[in-house]
Amino acid sequence: MDGIVRKRDTGEAGNGGEFGTVARRDADIEVDPRADEHGDVDAGLVELFGFDVRRADPVEFDEHAAAAGKMLAKAQSRLRGRLDALHRSVGDQRSPRTGWGRTDEQVLTAAREWVTLADGDAASQQTGERIRGPLRDVETAQTVHDQAREQVDGLDEAFRIRGGWNRAFLVANTNGHVHSSMGCSTCRPTTQYAWLTDYSGADEDAIVAAAGHRACTTCYPSAPVGDAASLPTRMFTPDELAAQREREERAAWAALSPAEKRARKRAEKLAKAVSKTGKPLRFEEDLGDAGKVREVISTERDAELAWERGHGDAINLRRTSGETLPEFADYRRDQEARAAWRARMRPVIARTLAEKHGTTAIEQKRRLDELTSAYYAEKHPQLAEQFVPDDDEAYLER
Ligand SMILES: [Zn+2]
Structure with missing residues (x-):
């Protein structure tokens, strides 16, 4: 049943919307960089994507693409939550091993029938009322999800039409590798990446040099083989950077004298206090x-x-x-x-x-x-x- 969201994620060809609730428009977007004479096309594209997809440099383009990807992930998880609520509202049971008893489509069809047929007896009317809210929530989440999907697909298309450029994706776990795309054969569909957009458009040598021992040799065949000592990396995940900052802060704290520590603590307490003097x-x-x-x-x-x-x-x-x-x-x-x-x-x-x-x-x-x-x-x-x-x-x- 969770196949619905995931099917889209594998990049299968688009269909008429996941549940047919919202007809999905095909990405018929004009992103040919030579079509400069069409100023109105430019304006339309800027409005659709919020930036100039045809001329933005790779770093700016990919910052937008990364943000769009995050929005989509958020929309997917919200849609999933709303669908789960709808399953519960129609009385479906979830098993820890096999998931919901019914598919999302079955539950949606059933919910729609209840809501439209709910003008029968009192019992069915009551059920209809109970389902109406959750059904509307699913449909709203679906619309938001489809819009996010349209952005991501449109940007993929624009990237392809512009001829593409080098990209770097760091697998977001300890000792994760740097890949040139999120579709590397050495990764799994569930792999989480940090998109290092600072390296977008950089040449392969520069990426390989910065990645050091973390460079994936499938994605970057020119990458030398080594370890953290022989090929140190300059690429880190957000979690690693946060941990590094924390270590530095701890070290700075440890270097303070007892009097300095007391003064710092007092200042922090005063900053949080409700009153100017610190008095409650x-x-x-x-x-x-x-x-x-x-x-x-x-x-x-x-x-x-x-x-x-x-x-x-x-x-x-x-x-x-x-x-x-x-x-x-x-x-x-x-x-x-x-x-x-x-x-x-x-x-x-x-x-x-x-x-x-x-x-x-x-x-x-x-x-x-x-x-x-x-x-x-x-x-x-x-x-x-x-x-x-x-x-x-x-x-x-x-
Ligand atoms: Zn790879």
Whole structure:
């Protein structure tokens, strides 16, 4: 069942869209470099790819191609996730050994039938409602995926029409080799590569010299045979570079005197602190029947979380307003008292941050509101509309 996404990846000829949901246009793109008289073609290509595919130098071209490849990989994994959710919503079972019981096509066909035939009895109507959302999610993910695929295919085509150039791909694991393409016969379809676009268009001698012992002798027949000592490499994966940076940072830290280390730690702590002096904000109140409440905000991150939590309480109250049963009236009153307490904290937080950063409280308030709004949009989209920022009045300087 996972054959669907992968089939495309093997470079098989395009078909009418993976599930026929979106008819895929063939890559009929004019990338002939001699067609200079067609200015409109150029404009269309720039719009389609976001850069001049016909004249960009190999490094710039491949940076775009690498970015397009990453987008496609992301779109593929998102589509896979949405398809899995659809399988679950129609009641399909997944076995650890053999995967889903039904193919993606079977599940899509079934889901579409449910949704269109759901005007029958109540039970089928309910199922139709349950499936509609996941089905729409799959279709959206499919569209995004097909657009990403179109970019990657179009850039492959442009690369071929321009006559191509040398490229270097480093297998992203320890002691991985450098290959001239992602289709090297010594690699597997699942091999992960780091595309070293800095070397795009370089001549083979330069690539082989930089790759050292890592050069694949199938891709670069001229590469000499050696090891890390006799043929050191200058090509590293992002992970290796990150590990190298970390080693350097550790060494630099170890070289500091105890006093310097203390000063550095203090500076780091101060940078994260909620206040200019590093002192935490303490909120403590006795809310009577609602009990004693206490919150300590030490860092800017604490402040952001307190902002989110406070608005979360307000959202919950807003959602359930008018629904309270008489026996829960006390409970609701306590909730309201706590939400009001959190609302009183917010201007203090905004003013403290403003003092630290030399801005105004209203600016801090808007920034925190934006973070909170983004948090709800991402984590709890069904509640996002219920988020209501405070009035600006309480945040104006007096
Ligand atoms: Zn190779």
